[in-house]
Amino acid sequence: MDAATVTCATCRTKNQVPFVADDAPRCAQCHGFLPWITEAVDADYLAIADSTKVVVCVELWAGWAQPSRLVGPLLERVVAERAGRVKLVRVNVEDARRVQSKHEARLIPTLLLLWQGEEIARHTGAMQLPQLRRWVDQAIAATFRSASPTL
Numbered sequence: 001m002d003a004a005t006v007t008c009a010t011c012r013t014k015n016q017v018p019f020v021a022d023d024a025p026r027c028a029q030c031h032g033f034l035p036w037i038t039e040a041v042d043a044d045y046l047a048i049a050d051s052t053k054v055v056v057c058v059e060l061w062a063g064w065a066q067p068s069r070l071v072g073p074l075l076e077r078v079v080a081e082r083a084g085r086v087k088l089v090r091v092n093v094e095d096a097r098r099v100q101s102k103h104e105a106r107l108i109p110t111l112l113l114l115w116q117g118e119e120i121a122r123h124t125g126a127m128q129l130p131q132l133r134r135w136v137d138q139a140i141a142a143t144f145r146s147a148s149p150t151l
């Protein structure tokens, strides 16, 4: 799977959102940003997680890990609220042992925030919604600071 059908929250147009792209996806009709929620396995992980200009949130999850079932829907909500600024890459570690060992993720769920392929934050276990929002917002703010030119 390399694209998802996403209904625009503003104008209700259905859009095809590619998993791999440089820029965050926008609605074809109203040009608003769309939530960018993707899935990756070992074979396509690097292409999906590395090739973008926005912060990437990697969710290493598993069906057997109870906290995964709690944090998954919250993450989707936080990413949708921040459309255009963050991309979610959901990775089921059952299908992605190499991704799990690359990130040395012994506990599931492990959440990572990546900026230009580099890990900038990590959290293991569940999080409440306000904590999750703060965690993602801090990473976005940090990348804005590092990207702005020094005067």
Ligand SMILES: [Zn+2]
Pocket: 008, 009, 010, 011, 012, 013, 027, 028, 029, 030, 031, 032
């Ligand atoms: Zn739209």
